[in-house]
Amino acid sequence: MCPQKQWSIEQHLVESTTSVLHEQIHQKHYTVPQHSPLPEINVCYAVDKPTQSFLKHPQTGSCQNVTSNTTCCSECVGLGPDRYNQLYAAYAWMTAATVIPGGYFVDRVGNRVSAIMSTCVAWLGTSLFALTVTGHIRGSSVMFPLMFCSRLLLGAGTGTALIVQDRILGTWFADNLSIVFSINVVALRLGNVSNFLLTANIANWIGFTWALWVGAALCSTAVLSAVFLSVLELYGKKNSDKKLTSIPDLSEEPVTLSRQIKNIRLLPKTYWLLCVTAVCYYSAYLPVISNGSKYIQDRYGYSKTTAAYYVGAVYDVSIIIPPFLGLLLKKFRCTGLLLSCSAILTAPVYLLLSYCSSIHPLVLTIYLGITYTTFAVCVWPCFAMLVQPDTFGTAAGIAIFMQSGGVGMTNLAVGKIMGTTESSDTIELLSKYRIVFWVLFTLSVLSAVFSVATNMADSRQNKLNSIFMKDPVPIEINDETSSLLPHPRTESRTVST
Numbered sequence: 139m140c141p142q143k144q145w146s147i148e149q150h151l152v153e154s155t156t157s158v159l160h161e162q163i164h165q166k167h168y169t170v171p172q173h174s175p176l177p178e179i180n181v182c183y184a185v186d187k188p189t190q191s192f193l194k195h196p197q198t199g200s201c202q203n204v205t206s207n208t209t210c211c212s213e214c215v216g217l218g219p220d221r222y223n224q225l226y227a228a229y230a231w232m233t234a235a236t237v238i239p240g241g242y243f244v245d246r247v248g249n250r251v252s253a254i255m256s257t258c259v260a261w262l263g264t265s266l267f268a269l270t271v272t273g274h275i276r277g278s279s280v281m282f283p284l285m286f287c288s289r290l291l292l293g294a295g296t297g298t299a300l301i302v303q304d305r306i307l308g309t310w311f312a313d314n315l316s317i318v319f320s321i322n323v324v325a326l327r328l329g330n331v332s333n334f335l336l337t338a339n340i341a342n343w344i345g346f347t348w349a350l351w352v353g354a355a356l357c358s359t360a361v362l363s364a365v366f367l368s369v370l371e372l373y374g375k376k377n378s379d380k381k382l383t384s385i386p387d388l389s390e391e392p393v394t395l396s397r398q399i400k401n402i403r404l405l406p407k408t409y410w411l412l413c414v415t416a417v418c419y420y421s422a423y424l425p426v427i428s429n430g431s432k433y434i435q436d437r438y439g440y441s442k443t444t445a446a447y448y449v450g451a452v453y454d455v456s457i458i459i460p461p462f463l464g465l466l467l468k469k470f471r472c473t474g475l476l477l478s479c480s481a482i483l484t485a486p487v488y489l490l491l492s493y494c495s496s497i498h499p500l501v502l503t504i505y506l507g508i509t510y511t512t513f514a515v516c517v518w519p520c521f522a523m524l525v526q527p528d529t530f531g532t533a534a535g536i537a538i539f540m541q542s543g544g545v546g547m548t549n550l551a552v553g554k555i556m557g558t559t560e561s562s563d564t565i566e567l568l569s570k571y572r573i574v575f576w577v578l579f580t581l582s583v584l585s586a587v588f589s590v591a592t593n594m595a596d597s598r599q600n601k602l603n604s605i606f607m608k609d610p611v612p613i614e615i616n617d618e619t620s621s622l623l624p625h626p627r628t629e630s631r632t633v634s635t
């Protein structure tokens with residue numbers, strides 16, 4: 139199945155030598171980035187890969203009583219791996235727990251209030267985390283509980299902020315969904331990459347504590363952006379010559395729970411099929427991002443830095459190609475079809491990573507970057523095309539809740555397969571990786587199947603592929619009391635005044 143090319147020992151030695159050079163150049167660069175919503179929020183992460191060494195290192199505080207043969211880290215706070223990973227879990231599960239009520243909250247109070255409140259909560263979380271490693275709190279018995287609380291706040295804030303972000307794009311740019319969502323993916327990934335380029339270097343330059351405070355200060359730009367956005371939205375709604383949104387202002391009929399429940403029940407089948415498509419895709423893709431660096435070290439023999447650099451290539455691609463994809467979709471208006479193509483073309487990469495060591499891992503990570511980026515640029519605008527803005531928050535909350543649940547379960551499954559302690563036998567280790575890749579491949583195939591089912595379910599109205607629409611139906615933004623408009627939302631729309 140794969141072109142057979144055995145890497146000789148010499149080749150591995152050459153590779154490991156050059157990777158040492160890489161180490162000098164790219165130290166602390168591409169460790170595994172994590173997904174994050176609003177680009178400004180991205181600097182809100184207090185716990186991320188570049189700072190993990192300061193957090194996990196067992197040695198804490200001053201180094202006076204450290205014996206010569208013990209590594210010392212006066213900056214470190216000594217959480218250890220278990221408590222460090224509890225901070226990640228706190229964030230992930232809080233995001234999942236809050237996105238549904240958060241999405242309803244967004245629909246109820248509108249973009250402006252929810253944008254400001256969600257970014258304030260995230261900023262509070264980041265600031266609290268910085269406080270925990272400052273002064274007398276650092277190393278005290280309350281440090282970790284406060285850290286844990288800060289991660290809960292961050293999870294609640296960023297999860298809701300992600301929904302607000304997409305709702306604003308879907309509300310204000312319904313005529314250019316592909317373009318704006320592709321730019322959004324670029325902003326997200328720029329946030330990831332800049333976060334990993336800056337955080338560790340700042341920590342090394344002015345110390346870990348100050349690095350976290352710099353992060354908290356940068357996170358405040360998310361709040362300032364939300365305030366500026368709110369001013370713009372107010373101005374836009376008062377001065378625009380067309381009704382840009384069907385979202386009721388507070389002065390109009392408020393969004394009620396019963397109305398939202400009715401609207402959710404009225405959501406088309408395509409929405410639910412799209413949710414499953416996204417769940418399966420991200421459940422397969424994200425574990426590769428989080429475990430890819432270690433796998434590349436174990437499977438191909440690269441250094442930690444080189445391996446992380448190769449995994450980071452996924453995000454390099456995500457910074458470059460989205461605008462081109464957005465322009466392509468704007469012209470051909472076949473978002474649903476491209477979604478299926480990306481899902482189908484992603485599936486083989488999991489088996490190639492597992493079985494074809496003769497293919498350079500960088501080739502496969504760049505390939506994954508292209509298919510993932512195409513999928514991300516397509517899937518989120520599809521939600522905006524299927525759901526009206528006044529229900530989008532609740533609907534997006536359900537979608538992200540399902541996605542978080544799927545990703546969480548897949549990560550647990552991967553952990554169970556790999557075992558609590560890493561196998562020292564390479565053959566056994568690689569056979570465990572192979573099982574993992576078969577699980578991810580299966581999820582990816584399911585994602586492709588459900589993406590095709592989504593397009594088939596949409597084929598009557600062609601909301602996702604308006605290129606096939608015979609006579610584009612003008613979108614009438616009628617009174618806000620109606621629930622879901624019968625008309626499909628397409629890239630080209632006519633709105634009533």
Ligand SMILES: C[C@H](N)C(=O)N[C@@H](CCCCN)C(=O)O
Pocket residue numbers: 173174175300303304319322323326420514518538541
């Ligand atoms: C993991 C997180 N919930 C997520 O889905 N991240 C997506 C968000 C893309 C948002 C586009 N408006 C990603 O691909 O990073």
